[in-house]
Amino acid sequence: MSTTTRDRPPAVAPVGAATAPRHPPAGGWLGGLGAYAALFTTSVRNQLAYAGEWALRGVFLAMILYVFLQLWRATYSGQPGGLIGGFTLPQMLWYLAITESIILSRPGLNRLVDAEVRTGDIAYTLLRPYAYGGYRLMAYLAERLLRFATLMSIGVLLATLYVGPVPLRAQDLAGALAALLLACLLDFLGAFGIGMLAFWTEDTSSIGLLYDRAVMLLGGMLLPLELFPEPLGAIARALPFSTLVYGPARLALGAAPESVALLLARQALFIVAGTAVVTLLYRRAFRGIAVNGG
Amino acid sequence: MSLLRFALFYLRANFQIALEYRVSFWAQVFAMVVNDAMWIFFWGLFFQRFPTVQGYGFQDVVMLWSVTALAFGLTAGLCGNAWRFGAQVAQGELDFYLALPKPVLLHVMVSGMTVSAWGDVLFAVGMFCALVRPDPGHLALFLLLAATSAAIMTAYAVAVNSLAFWLGQADGLAREFVSALLIFSTYPGVLFTGAVKVLLFTVIPAGFVAYIPVELLRRWDWSLASLLVAVTAATALGARFVFNAGLRRYESGNLLAMRA
Numbered sequence: 001m002s003t004t005t006r007d008r009p010p011a012v013a014p015v016g017a018a019t020a021p022r023h024p025p026a027g028g029w030l031g032g033l034g035a036y037a038a039l040f041t042t043s044v045r046n047q048l049a050y051a052g053e054w055a056l057r058g059v060f061l062a063m064i065l066y067v068f069l070q071l072w073r074a075t076y077s078g079q080p081g082g083l084i085g086g087f088t089l090p091q092m093l094w095y096l097a098i099t100e101s102i103i104l105s106r107p108g109l110n111r112l113v114d115a116e117v118r119t120g121d122i123a124y125t126l127l128r129p130y131a132y133g134g135y136r137l138m139a140y141l142a143e144r145l146l147r148f149a150t151l152m153s154i155g156v157l158l159a160t161l162y163v164g165p166v167p168l169r170a171q172d173l174a175g176a177l178a179a180l181l182l183a184c185l186l187d188f189l190g191a192f193g194i195g196m197l198a199f200w201t202e203d204t205s206s207i208g209l210l211y212d213r214a215v216m217l218l219g220g221m222l223l224p225l226e227l228f229p230e231p232l233g234a235i236a237r238a239l240p241f242s243t244l245v246y247g248p249a250r251l252a253l254g255a256a257p258e259s260v261a262l263l264l265a266r267q268a269l270f271i272v273a274g275t276a277v278v279t280l281l282y283r284r285a286f287r288g289i290a291v292n293g294g
Numbered sequence: 295m296s297l298l299r300f301a302l303f304y305l306r307a308n309f310q311i312a313l314e315y316r317v318s319f320w321a322q323v324f325a326m327v328v329n330d331a332m333w334i335f336f337w338g339l340f341f342q343r344f345p346t347v348q349g350y351g352f353q354d355v356v357m358l359w360s361v362t363a364l365a366f367g368l369t370a371g372l373c374g375n376a377w378r379f380g381a382q383v384a385q386g387e388l389d390f391y392l393a394l395p396k397p398v399l400l401h402v403m404v405s406g407m408t409v410s411a412w413g414d415v416l417f418a419v420g421m422f423c424a425l426v427r428p429d430p431g432h433l434a435l436f437l438l439l440a441a442t443s444a445a446i447m448t449a450y451a452v453a454v455n456s457l458a459f460w461l462g463q464a465d466g467l468a469r470e471f472v473s474a475l476l477i478f479s480t481y482p483g484v485l486f487t488g489a490v491k492v493l494l495f496t497v498i499p500a501g502f503v504a505y506i507p508v509e510l511l512r513r514w515d516w517s518l519a520s521l522l523v524a525v526t527a528a529t530a531l532g533a534r535f536v537f538n539a540g541l542r543r544y545e546s547g548n549l550l551a552m553r554a
Contacts, residue, residue: 206325
């Protein structure tokens with residue numbers, strides 16, 4: 001049971017036969033950098049056309065934050081001292097507002113790539129002056145950043161309304177934003193890589209669903225990792241999922257200065273490893289694409 | 295009887311279509327089982343740290359999840375299109391159903407199946423048996439209550455998707471209503487009070503889908519059970535009324551389509 005509806009992926013195989021480039025577009029899966037600023041701007045404009053959908057997501061966020069508020073209010077009422085895992089109730093709700101905004105701002109990239117592979121639409125990018133991976137990255141960033149900005153604004157309003165403000169420092173927020181940007185890149189690699197698996201597997205939606213849930217639960221969306229029992233907490237902290245959600249949210253609410261550098265370094269490491277894997281997938285996939293005129 | 299045969303025929307056809315992609319079918323079912331299990335895992339972590347929340351313990355949440363997941367699995371598996379026909383209404387794609395001599399609503403509902411929903415069914419029954427360890431009577435009661443929840447959920451899905459008859463593109467709104475029902479049905483009802491509680495027994499019927507069935511599983515109460523049966527019947531009739539009222543406003547998209 002999931003709160004997002006997933007349709008069956010199209011079943012048409014994309015790979016034709018015969019002629020066409022037998023190599024990835026020039027410049028690897030990201031291609032050159034020239035056209036991407038324009039792609040980003042266009043994607044931002046496209047996203048601005050979906051204000052209604054954003055409003056609905058805001059309603060969803062309000063609902064889920066209300067549920068969390070009730071859950072944690074009841075939980076805190078039974079806790080002497082008013083602290084759980086080092087969080088006060090307002091801090092807990094702000095943490096959840098940030099993590100929910102991060103999660104809800106994630107575009108359904110793997111489904112999109114899967115569909116483009118199965119329908120063969122991916123082949124059209126071979127004719128264009130940019131690489132498919134770079135194009136998808138720009139669209140992803142435009143959608144993600146706009147969505148996050150909107151949802152976070154709503155989240156801040158709701159959290160203030162529900163529990164009042166919490167002390168925030170500019171340097172923590174700056175660190176959190178930097179970490180969030182790297183988290184977006186890392187999440188892009190994960191989702192894009194899963195979508196690319198459509199070249200070889202019958203179904204990627206189930207892999208995508210498991211990835212989404214891992215990001216939510218092991219990423220600390222519902223429960224800060226401080227509340228995980230050991231050794232599960234240590235395992236969750238070591239996995240890349242925690243750097244996508246928990247890391248940026250924890251930084252925003254204040255963390256030791258060395259945590260910022262450590263988190264950014266870990267994210268950079270995961271991005272390098274992720275890029276290597278996705279590049280390998282991309283090269284192999286594009287080697288198999290063939291386009292027949294028309 | 296002929297309508298039951300008709301629905302069963304569609305169920306078989308939907309399975310045959312889904313099983314054309316056998317790996318995909320089982321992957322989706324398996325992924326949904328793991329997805330549900332991860333939520334229970336979260337609740338396990340939560341209740342390990344905080345054993346009860348306003349009288350609700352881990353086993354109560356397991357029952358809540360079992361009832362909701364089984365109800366959702368049954369309705370999305372058997373009547374999958376009830377959850378998404380709003381888009382068809384908006385695009386004028388209901389002509390196919392109107393031209394055939396079968397009840398339109400039933401036909402619309404059974405003409406689609408959400409494959410992953412069978413993962414919910416497997417998970418719910420498996421988890422209820424494994425963690426609640428019911429005796430046969432308790433298990434039968436669980437199945438019966440899940441069936442009433444499924445009926446209410448289906449009626450709710452029909453009603454919110456029928457909004458498309460009046461609003462046009464209402465599939466986004468319908469999705470949010472459905473999400474609201476699923477979210478509130480999977481958190482303990484004792485958390486909510488006042489106007490929200492009223493809302494949860496009216497506009498978003500999580501109270502009848504999950505809270506009352508769990509209450510009945512914990513402690514049988516004839517008056518509560520009677521209320522549940524009455525509400526189930528009223529919701530089903532209400533949804534049919536809304537759908538039929540909406541159908542009178544339906545405008546064809548004059549689309550040419552082939553259904554193989």
